Amino acid sequence: MDGYVNTRPYFRGYYGMAIFNVGEGTWVLKDTMANLTLATMTMEQPEEYPLGRTVWDVLEPFCDFAVGDKINLGLSSCTIEEFMCSDGSCVPRNVRCNLREDCVDGSDENDCGIVLFSGRYASHRPPPGRTYREVLYIQPHVHIVRFSKIDDINLAFYMEFEVHLTWTDRNLKFKNIKEEEDKNKLSTEEVASIWTPEIEFLNVNDGLLKKLKSNVYARQTGEAEPPDFNDAMMETIYLPSSVALVSKTFYSASFSCNFYLFSYPFDTQMCSVLIELDSADTSVVNFINDSVIYSGLMTLPKYDITEIISQLAKKSDYAVTKVKFALERRWSLLVLTIFIPTILLLGIGYVTLFIRLAEFDVRTVMTLTTLLVLYTLFNQVSSDLPDTAYIKMIDMWFFFCIFLIFAVNILHVLVEHLPSGETNVFKISSNAENTLVSKLRKVTGPWTMKTVRVLVFPVVVFVFNLVFWLTIFTAD
Incomplete structure (x- = not known):
């Protein structure tokens, strides 16, 4: 602030730019070096100041704006560690999009999307790997919640489990990512607009597969970019290398198992779940570093779970991961x-x-x-x-x-x-x-x-x- 014009503050910016009042609640953005009025804005109440985020009408072309464009400009005393509310007040940057209204006007919870799309983004094809010619590697993780039934007669087992698929989309940027992964849930519209891997279970028994719920989350893996002073929204931006996408899908399904009952009832059965990545063949996408955990009871009514492992199966065309577990019969x-x-x-x-x-x-x-x-x-x-x-x-x-x-x-x-x-x-x-x-x-x-x-x-x-x-x- 550098003095007053028409009894209103005169704001002086870098490179000869200035904002001041010309009367009747109208404020102008002027290039004092070229003596051009670049944009103008009229307040609803003449006595108000253009603090916070306001919409201006472009009168002269400047930067990337053309005549007639409407642009958002922000004016406040907020530091780079703070977020500017629409009214110009400041709150800590980390409260942005935390599902609570920390700004008086609630503007910190507006426009809380996570994904920033580029102009050429294509949701029908997988993103590239580390470079544009490399394979995209997807990390599978299977969380077995419980075994609901072991069916000896039909040679099948019923289970509830969650499949996590983690990958990096180098065609996207992200904003306002929290350290807690569960707070970075993508909206339904965002999930429908991005590419997500598709999987198929090769040994489903009689087609008994139910998808109970499915969500996609953003996981912070690196630091945010330095604040951009030209961003009126003062968003915290993350590059693709700093964020991984995680698809979490919960299933209830029945799988076939080749029970070998020669030693019954002193037998141990080795069963497995075969998960195929069918979005594209291994020249485009592939599995890497698979893992599995089991959080249910190790002792079932008829069996004891003695071993659970996962391994990548060898297949020429499509990537397959196999989750194997041992069922030792309680005799x-x-x-x-x-x-x-x-x-x-x-x-x-x-x-x-x-x-x-x-x-x-x-x-x-x-x-x-x-x-x-x-x-x-x-x-x-x-x-x-x-x-x-x-x-x-x-x-x-x-x-x-x-x-x-x-x-x-x-x-x-x-x-x-x-x-x-x-x-x-x-x-x-x-x-x-x-x-x-x-x-x-x-x-x-x-x-x-x-x-x-x-x-x-x-x-x-x-x-x-x-x-x-x-x-x-x-x-x-």
Whole structure:
């Protein structure tokens, strides 16, 4: 301020520019060196001063303005560390667009867009990499929130997760970026106007994929540019190298998994989610430095999550990242509901070998009932598993138990009808023959039953269990 004109302050600027009042609330911007009035502005109230941001009418061409243009000029005492409100008052620069009205007139929350577009921006094509001939690298990050269901029958798993894609758009500039990423959310109009990467999930099960929400944020990665004194809005500007764009999309989906159930229920399944970047091939865009985190429970109702990793998959045309995790089945309840009952049923079948030979009906009824219970249990367990072309170890367990009980039942029938021996070599009476056959039966029957229950049955059970459990715990 350099004196007064018409009882109003005379503002003198650099390069011979001046602002002063000419009466009736009209102020002019004049080039005193060329003696030209460049622009003029009339206040609504004659007694007001042109402080803050005001709109001026251009009368003479200057800078990049033509006659008839309307321009915003700012006049205040704000420093470079402050933001100028529309009325000329000053607030700290960092309160600009913080969702609270810190200016009296609320102008610090006006025009709070984040993205500054260039004149030639094209949203249909990916921006360049570090140079205009390099590949654009996108950093994927998968945040698994929870596993909602593991479906053994349909060979699928259901999960909720969020995919973050981070990239740098060198065709954009940004303004008023906050240190907290969540405060830099792009508007719907801005998201629709910029290029964003598109992904596809290659192993979605039956198309069960829901996009629950999607947002794009700006992440500050560098310092802002020095303040521009020609910017009447006094915005804080960031170059593309100082800001990264982050797309965050939340999904609920079902994915197929190739369950290998040979060792069921002592199996560990390796499942994965395949994410393909299908915006363009790898000569234009590519994945780099993928990562994954899991914030849910490590212990699920049927499984334990023992390992979660991510890795870039090799594919010739499009970039693919694979999120892999290990599902280790919790077998304690299955042992109680499958193996313990079958062992007890084998015990019942074994006990029938100790029943008197005269009680044939009792022995056969017990073994037949045990066989039926085993078969029913086998059907129940099989119904909880998918159909496979290969034989599972749990199938071998039930087959062994069923065949063993069946063999015991056949044994009971054979013992009841053992051959009497070569009685025709003896010249004995009919009564004597009956007596000899009876003695042979009494000797042969108990001896056979004793041999089976003392030697054959225990050895068969021991050998099978040895082979079975060695196969279970040494299988890959």
